[in-house]
Amino acid sequence: xxxxxxxxxxxxxxxxxxxxxxxxxxxxxxxxxxxxxxxxxxxxxxxxxxxxxxxxxxxxxxxxxxxxxxxxxxxxxxxxxxxxxxxxxxxxxxxxxxxxxxxxxxxxxxxxxxxxxxxxxxxxxxxxxxxxxxxxxxxxxxxxxxxxxxxxxxxxxxxxxxxxxxxxxxxxxxxxxxxxxxxxxxxxxxxxxxxxxxxxxxxxxxxxxxxxxxxxxxxxxxxxxxxxxxxxxxxxxxxxxxxxxxxxxxxxxxxxxxxxxxxxxxxxxxxxxxxxxxxxxxxxxxxxxxxxxxxxxxxxxxxxxxxxxxxxxxxxxxxxxxxxxxxxxxxxxxxxxxxxxxxxxxxxxxxxxxxxxxxxxxxxxxxxxxxxxxxxxxxxxxxxxxxxxxxxxxxxxxxxxxxxxxxxxxxxxxxxxxxxxxxxxxxxxxxxxxxxxxxx
Amino acid sequence: xxxxxxxxxxxxxxxxxxxxxxxxxxxxxxxxxxxxxxxxxxxxxxxxxxxxxxxxxxxxxxxxxxxxxxxxxxxxxxxxxxxxxxxxxxxxxxxxxxxxxxxxxxxxxxxxxxxxxxxxxxxxxxxxxxxxxxxxxxxxxxxxxxxxxxxxxxxxxxxxxxxxxxxxxxxxxxxxxxxxxxxxxxxxxxxxxxxxxxxxxxxxxxxxxxxxxxxxxxxxxxxxxxxxxxxxxxxxxxxxxxxxxxxxxxxxxxxxxxxxxxxxxxxxxxxxxxxxxxxxxxxxxxxxxxxxxxxxxxxxxxxxxxxxx
Numbered sequence: 001x002x003x004x005x006x007x008x009x010x011x012x013x014x015x016x017x018x019x020x021x022x023x024x025x026x027x028x029x030x031x032x033x034x035x036x037x038x039x040x041x042x043x044x045x046x047x048x049x050x051x052x053x054x055x056x057x058x059x060x061x062x063x064x065x066x067x068x069x070x071x072x073x074x075x076x077x078x079x080x081x082x083x084x085x086x087x088x089x090x091x092x093x094x095x096x097x098x099x100x101x102x103x104x105x106x107x108x109x110x111x112x113x114x115x116x117x118x119x120x121x122x123x124x125x126x127x128x129x130x131x132x133x134x135x136x137x138x139x140x141x142x143x144x145x146x147x148x149x150x151x152x153x154x155x156x157x158x159x160x161x162x163x164x165x166x167x168x169x170x171x172x173x174x175x176x177x178x179x180x181x182x183x184x185x186x187x188x189x190x191x192x193x194x195x196x197x198x199x200x201x202x203x204x205x206x207x208x209x210x211x212x213x214x215x216x217x218x219x220x221x222x223x224x225x226x227x228x229x230x231x232x233x234x235x236x237x238x239x240x241x242x243x244x245x246x247x248x249x250x251x252x253x254x255x256x257x258x259x260x261x262x263x264x265x266x267x268x269x270x271x272x273x274x275x276x277x278x279x280x281x282x283x284x285x286x287x288x289x290x291x292x293x294x295x296x297x298x299x300x301x302x303x304x305x306x307x308x309x310x311x312x313x314x315x316x317x318x319x320x321x322x323x324x325x326x327x328x329x330x331x332x333x334x335x336x337x338x339x340x341x342x343x344x345x346x347x348x349x350x351x352x353x354x355x356x357x358x359x360x361x362x363x364x365x366x367x368x369x370x371x372x373x374x375x376x377x378x379x380x381x382x383x384x385x386x387x388x389x390x391x392x393x394x395x396x397x398x399x400x401x402x403x404x405x406x407x408x409x410x411x412x413x414x415x416x417x418x419x420x421x422x423x424x425x426x427x428x429x430x431x432x433x434x435x436x437x438x439x440x
Numbered sequence: 441x442x443x444x445x446x447x448x449x450x451x452x453x454x455x456x457x458x459x460x461x462x463x464x465x466x467x468x469x470x471x472x473x474x475x476x477x478x479x480x481x482x483x484x485x486x487x488x489x490x491x492x493x494x495x496x497x498x499x500x501x502x503x504x505x506x507x508x509x510x511x512x513x514x515x516x517x518x519x520x521x522x523x524x525x526x527x528x529x530x531x532x533x534x535x536x537x538x539x540x541x542x543x544x545x546x547x548x549x550x551x552x553x554x555x556x557x558x559x560x561x562x563x564x565x566x567x568x569x570x571x572x573x574x575x576x577x578x579x580x581x582x583x584x585x586x587x588x589x590x591x592x593x594x595x596x597x598x599x600x601x602x603x604x605x606x607x608x609x610x611x612x613x614x615x616x617x618x619x620x621x622x623x624x625x626x627x628x629x630x631x632x633x634x635x636x637x638x639x640x641x642x643x644x645x646x647x648x649x650x651x652x653x654x655x656x657x658x659x660x661x662x663x664x665x666x667x668x669x670x671x672x673x674x675x676x677x678x679x680x681x682x683x684x685x686x687x688x689x690x691x692x693x694x695x696x697x698x699x700x701x702x703x704x705x706x707x708x709x710x711x712x713x714x715x716x717x718x719x720x721x722x723x724x725x726x727x728x729x730x731x732x733x734x735x736x737x738x739x740x741x742x743x744x745x746x747x748x749x
Binding site for chain 1: 454455488491492493494510513516518519520522523524525526527528529537538540541542582585
């Protein structure tokens with residue numbers, strides 16, 4: 001068996017047998033599902049509690065149908081009781097709060113003078129609902145005052161649905177766009193997490209070899225470069241195994257959870273989107289939904305997957321060789337901090353650019369630059385690809401990544417080779433530069 | 441003499457620092473070769489070059505007639521000074537791993553490990569994790585791993601550090617036996633008492649330069665001072681002492697002896713021989729102590745280094 005294979009095998013087994021690795025593998029999906037169930041449970045609980053809002057309409061401008069009940073809010077008319085009495089009722093805890101509309105003729109002044117009293121501070125959604133209710137009515141009244149009739153106002157409501165097309169005829173809808181963003185984001189975050197978890201485990205494994213002083217025995221049998229590569233590949237494969245396990249376990253646990261707790265976790269996760277989705281679906285009709293599904297299928301899924309694999313592996317190798325160099329340079333984990341920060345920064349930057357720039361302007365200069373810059377390209381390019389990137393751009397970015405990888409692994413190997421046999425001294429950047437210049 | 445390893449004019453620099461300055465050492469086949477020198481002299485640099493962990497800037501190294509190259513790794517066993525094993529790995533497993541890295545097949549390594557584990561009476565450690573063993577126990581495992589693949593050349597860097605006297609004795613015995621079976625051994629240390637006991641040849645490295653090398657006995661002869669420790673049972677010691685100093689250089693001596701009486705260090709002059717001294721002493725009383733003060737490796741070490749400083 002080749003030595004590299006032996007090292008990979010040992011590193012893989014050592015990592016997989018590690019207790020914290022095993023715990024992480026099983027506990028993480030369990031925690032995720034557990035959180036999901038908890039959130040679903042609490043949401044349900046929350047929804048079942050209806051807040052009763054009393055209103056005292058001294059302005060006499062509102063009618064009962066202006067106060068529309070929702071799932072969580074129920075309006076009760078207390079105009080006859082008067083404000084002071086109603087307030088008492090609220091204080092006794094019979095109602096959540098009281099909305100007071102004073103008697104003022106000017107609509108503008110009235111709009112500024114509406115008050116709401118409650119024992120507890122109302123939540124954001126309640127505030128929005130109350131303000132919306134009052135606004136809507138007052139706006140309609142104002143329009144009437146300005147001479148528009150109700151029919152015309154209703155007729156003036158238009159909802160636009162622009163078809164966004166590019167020149168190859170691909171249609172972009174808001175939903176598909178959101179889906180693209182999501183795909184890119186998940187890929188980027190996944191890579192970032194993976195690098196942070198398993199890149200640092202490469203580093204830790206090297207520090208462990210240094211502190212246990214076995215490293216000199218090993219490098220008298222194999223080349224330091226082989227040892228470094230073996231560690232990166234071994235730890236990386238353990239990471240991929242963990243990722244796959246998470247996928248399988250998440251699936252299994254969510255099935256168990258939904259059958260035991262009766263919670264539809266799948267629907268719960270999408271609850272924010274699904275309301276909007278439904279609205280969109282309603283407004284554009286069933287045929288358009290079908291069209292959209294077919295559009296999703298038209299997304300270059302295979303291309304996405306292949307490029308994801310490439311950037312994922314490329315990004316991991318690049319960063320973990322940097323982590324390997326750090327591990328070789330220092331004696332213990334505490335010392336690694338000063339070198340970790342500059343390595344983590346481009347990673348953070350990549351995610352930041354991806355989340356805020358690519359989403360708004362996938363082909364703008366910033367997104368283009370950072371999707372070629374090798375330290376951020378694995379994340380940023382993965383986020384850009386769903387929006388359609390020319391093949392030559394991808395090719396340049398991939399080439400740059402590979403070239404940088406070769407360069408960095410060459411530097412890292414130099415630092416590694418010298419560093420693993422240096423004990424007791426916390427190196428400075430100057431030392432590292434000196435090590436790189438040493439001949440072998 | 442047939443050399444297993446020839447190091448010729450090796451230079452190694454780290455930046456501005458020269459770790460080895462034109463060092464040449466020849467190591468005869470089947471010998472125990474002591475590589476001596478103070479801390480930081482360049483011993484470890486030289487050993488790392490022999491192990492191909494680092495490469496020399498210039499110079500050549502010949503192992504058994506061939507220029508040193510990566511495939512020789514399997515013919516060298518190395519026990520570094522900074523040594524350890526994987527803490528959380530089982531003893532047997534990591535011994536197997538390290539043996540395979542030296543090019544042994546798994547089954548061959550297993551068979552030989554069984555032999556050594558039985559020899560050192562540590563068979564029941566196989567499934568223990570290293571962190572459960574004491575330091576001395578771990579060192580035994582390390583020794584086994586170093587010699588397991590039956591290398592032509594064995595390099596021990598401070599092999600006795602961390603061993604208690606009993607285990608050190610055991611290891612010393614094993615090292616000598618390996619030499620008798622045909623292995624060549626490089627033995628790096630700054631502890632001189634073990635040098636006397638083990639080494640056939642030595643080289644002394646100081647401040648990146650080799651300042652002395654050769655057969656230990658020859659070097660000792662070179663450093664001979666012709667001083668003898670003498671113990672003499674006599675009635676009139678003052679008179680004897682005076683007579684002695686006419687022909688020899690005499691100084692008072694202090695050594696442990698069962699007898700009282702005259703204790704002296706006597707240095708021969710060019711004109712006289714050991715026989716002259718002995719016959720004179722015999723004529724004056726009963727000689728109960730007569731030892732040539734041979735310089736110890738330690739003396740040579742200190743003397744040579746002081747000379748170069």
